[in-house]
Amino acid sequence: MNLEKLNDLVFELKDHTAYIKINRPPNNFFDAELIGEIADVLEEMDKNDECRSIILYSEGKHFCAGADFTRSSMKEESDPYEKLYQQAVRLFRTKKPIIGVIQGAAVGGGLGVSLACDFRVACHESRFSANFAKLAFHQGFGTTITLPRVVGHQKAALMLLTGRRITGDEALDIGLADYLVSKEELMSSAENLAHEINSAGPLGVQAIRSTIKEGLADEIEKITQWELSEQNRLRETDDFKEGIKASLDRREPIFKSK
Template identity: 50%
Template structure:
């Protein structure tokens, strides 16, 4: 099954949902909507009991594709909501458990996408960063809720304020990843964990998952609305323009607080 740049295969009750925009898998609104459509279809497929979210190429997801134009950032759905984050909330609203296969970089909004799954499998070579402060930009994709809920407020603040990258082994130590394995085994280990989940009674698994995630959709709707409102004014600043340019040019940003 193909949903734009998203491929889905289903075997032994596990759907492997693969992002196919190598090498870096930059996202735009269309990609997140394609993922949300794939997740929704697997929610309706009774043969599917668990999902694996994976990606082809060098990175899991290196962040937003700013070259695709303002649609990545601007609110344009006519209701004051960012369509990117509407689609992101749809991803978090799926009913069935998800295991993330994070084999490479998960940066910025790509980190937000990596936190959609219930569990993450990674390798020492992978890297994780909330690099928004280096872009002159407020975090998005629900990260201001999801990241602290997984690794704690203090470690999340460190990642947000510094924009530093942490490698896969540190991510595992912090609880950001649940399984650490070799790079060539990330996807197979993710499938193995998904199959272990799929071997349990599916109605019971979905029921307890719904209990554990009660209120999450509503929370993330409010959080992403706030994140988008902060991003709206910050994307008009000189610092944001400098941040995007400096990251693209791989140099330190020269910020002026204006």
């Protein structure tokens, strides 16, 4: 794999840390192609003994504002969601610890991407949201499992069933963020954590991480099929169409349970 010729990522390996930058500013919407490219780089780093940790970050205002199914790469797929989730599962099968740098929003599928990270460094401007219910839709990207795993069942249910937005401060309180710093300190804080991980025995770190995450990727592979079936069902409803239209019109939706 040629790490110097990536489509929408910028890669650098320095001091045992791989830096992976999502380069679709300002909102960094993703599609199956981008998630697959991230997985390709992560798998490449699994084979590189010089890499002991990974920092995943983004160029622009937001970490990731969710999926973009208007891109040609997604339109060409008969079922772009299925292809997307096949790529997403790969993120959870990798070996090295991932630190997510969350500036701005991690919304919808973007929240799912942030939950593929082992740690999240946030700032006061960070926003986390599983906004699917507000669209009369269903969460995806394995968030059904990953969010409760991080914040607990009750707090995950609160986020999922209300679609409410969580600030950086609130994210720290509920365990969704591991560090809360100023926007200017995001990268240095992530690098400090990476250095701490890099100073530990790499084989031990990988073994411990593997044990902690035992069975997770298989669970996510299974649950994404359920999520996909619910998304396909709800996508045909009038409520979903109203949720999308209301969001575009910036108004409150009028749902009719149809």
